[in-house]
Ligand SMILES: Nc1ncnc2c1ncn2[C@@H]1O[C@H](COP(=O)(O)OP(=O)(O)OP(=O)(O)O)[C@@H](O)[C@H]1O
């Protein structure tokens with residue numbers, strides 16, 4: 001047997017990154033690295049600093065935990081620089097320190113991009129891995145890009161006959177050129193509505209628009225985050241229920257039982273504070289208390305959404321359950337929150353797949369899949 005077929009697959013866990021979810025990515029990477037079985041895989045921790053520098057990180061994951069409240073973990077960019085080097089038929093991970101000869105850490109077999117938001121979950125880094133010819137966990141270029149953009153996701157889901165809230169897209173250019181026309185298009189949808197940055201996340205820049213008098217302020221706020229804004233009809237009185245999707249090793253797709261988010265306090269919707277501040281008492285019901293036929297329908301719709309965007313690996317599909325129990329798809333996340341206590345791993349644990357097994361499944365799926373045409 002050759003040396004290369006005997007050695008353990010080498011996993012580059014890439015984390016940090018340039019989005020506002022840098023710290024959460026570091027925390028997640030700590031739990032992912034702790035969960036990877038070292039008898040099966042070699043792990044190389046690769047950090048992306050907030051300024052975009054790629055550095056070799058320490059394999060001591062303790063500094064990625066949330067220990068001191070208020071002190072968030074980060075990739076500080078002080079480590080040695082890292083690059084992917086494509087050679088004939090293989091991709092090596094190369095380290096270079098000032099005044100030292102660059103050295104290879106060996107071939108990378110698979111990358112686990114533990115990144116959320118722009119430059120991580122939006123197809124850009126996936127395109128880079130495609131160019132480098134290296135396998136990676138999760139959705140490909142198109143699925144990532146479409147799912148990140150709430151306006152395009154709606155177009156794709158609608159075309160596939162999936163239920164979504166009606167909405168309109170307003171660009172900053174259209175708003176500057178013809179605010180009256182934009183206001184009319186929004187008013188035609190009806191109120192209440194939600195205005196959201198098209199490629200946002202974590203509810204940042206999202207507002208509920210109760211009536212026409214709130215349109216301008218909501219758009220201005222959303223434009224601070226993205227020159228493209230989606231305004232959609234509010235799902236009034238809806239429950240927020242999510243469903244986990246995962247590829248299977250034989251090429252199929254399976255789903256979790258759905259789970260519900262119950263927002264505590266006086267939040268009008270699942271805003272940033274309700275998502276991240278522990279004192280806000282947001283409860284996760286895993287599994288959700290739903291009639292069996294609603295649950296079955298949701299799981300079927302979740303698979304159809306995954307297929308509509310050409311999803312691969314994993315996704316969390318978020319639904320509104322309307323008061324009459326009809327279902328509407330809110331969004332699809334190709335790299336859902338992935339700490340041990342996040343919704344997606346909790347849903348899989350409830351379905352019998354614990355965190356290390358979930359991480360292993362994702363690596364196995366990625367290792368079996370080539371690059372290209374994604
Ligand atoms: N049409 C809508 N009707 C009712 N509530 C909505 C609607 N759109 C958004 N919301 C509320 O705003 C929250 C955030 O919206 P959304 O999930 O679309 O974006 P996001 O959470 O910022 O994206 P991500 O989940 O990728 O971080 C939802 O969880 C929900 O509470």
Ligand SMILES: [Mg+2]
Nearest residue numbers: 202203318331
């Ligand atoms: Mg959401």
